[in-house]
Amino acid sequence: LSMDGSKVLECLSSLSRRLINSPSHNNVLGEISRALQGITPRSLDVTLPPPSVLHLAGSPLVYTAIAESPSMQCSMFGFRRKDDVIPMHDHPTMHGFIRVLRGSLRVTSFSRLPSSSIENSSVRFNGEREVSEIDGSIYLSPDTDNIHQVRALEDGTFFFDLLIPGYKEVNCTYFELPHPLPAVGTEMELQRCPTPPSYSCIHLPYDTQYYQQ
Numbered sequence: 001l002s003m004d005g006s007k008v009l010e011c012l013s014s015l016s017r018r019l020i021n022s023p024s025h026n027n028v029l030g031e032i033s034r035a036l037q038g039i040t041p042r043s044l045d046v047t048l049p050p051p052s053v054l055h056l057a058g059s060p061l062v063y064t065a066i067a068e069s070p071s072m073q074c075s076m077f078g079f080r081r082k083d084d085v086i087p088m089h090d091h092p093t094m095h096g097f098i099r100v101l102r103g104s105l106r107v108t109s110f111s112r113l114p115s116s117s118i119e120n121s122s123v124r125f126n127g128e129r130e131v132s133e134i135d136g137s138i139y140l141s142p143d144t145d146n147i148h149q150v151r152a153l154e155d156g157t158f159f160f161d162l163l164i165p166g167y168k169e170v171n172c173t174y175f176e177l178p179h180p181l182p183a184v185g186t187e188m189e190l191q192r193c194p195t196p197p198s199y200s201c202i203h204l205p206y207d208t209q210y211y212q213q
Contacts, residue, residue, distance in 0.1 A: 005043035006209070009067045011035050011099065013211040016072035016164045019095060028093075029139065032162070034139045036099045039160045046206065048078065048102055051156030060084040066160070068118035069211035073166025076101070077159055078204070079152035087196045088149040088175045095164040096140035098150070103157025104132035108177065109145035113187060121175065121192060123147060127184040147190065149177055 007079065012035055019028045042049050054062065062078035062102075077086065088108070098107065110123040126145055130153065131138050137175055148160075176191040 004038060005045060008035055008038040008043060009209055010211065012074065012162060013067070013069040013072055016069065016162075019164055020071050032097060033137050033139065036097055036160070037097050039101070041101055041158075042124075043087035044076070044160075046076070046204075048156070048158050049204075051081075054078065054080045054156050057202055059200040060198065061086065061201040062204050064204040064206045065208045066206065067211065069165070071165045073163045073168075075161045076204075076206075077150075077201075079103075079155075079157045079159060080213060081155050082152055082157075084152050085209065086150040087199050088147060088177045088190075089153040089172050090141065090145075090147045090175070091142075091167075091172075092170050093142050094146075094147075094166065095142060096146075097162040098131065098138040098140070099160040099162070100131055100133045100135065101158040101160055103152065104130060104134055105150045105157060105159060106130050106153055107138055107140075107148050107151045108144075108151070108181070109140065109148035110190065111144045112146060117201075121147075121190040123188060123190055125178075125182050125184055125186045127186065128181075147175060 015028055015032050022028050057080050058081050065078040066076055091146040106128055108128045111124045111126055113124060116122040119167060166203040174193050174195055176193050
């Protein structure tokens, strides 16, 4: 890990703690988004496998654990081919940031409605956003865009994933993506489903960083 990368991860760990403890999120969210601009393959000291190598992989995704602290979980995901997906899932009570490291993505997202419960997944469709490595990060709040699917728009796309505070003791739930997609703003109920059998990852070795707070 480069010195620059280490400083950025330490900064993200500190900002994550502030975000959890802050009654006003906006200023901290802006600082996190700016700090994420310093996350690159070079700063992480990682060589992204070329698409030609990823095509030989037995799984559609590559996963790497980058860093962890009591207030954050940082990971890297890579896609073998265009149109490979991380199926629709949630981040219960978490803040999430997606920073593309190579290629481009489409994020399809829903927000839970106040009437949503453990038994009833009532949501509003928020639409789709596309982001590339030249763009800033995408923010997914605990209340907005918190159920989403991530689709690669290019072979060999990679992104950095920051979750605050991360899953820890919280479980992820998967949902069926409606076909066709409804109009933006449509309120509906999503169907929960088991982990899709097509969703599997190869682990890319990395010297995971651990921060104590």
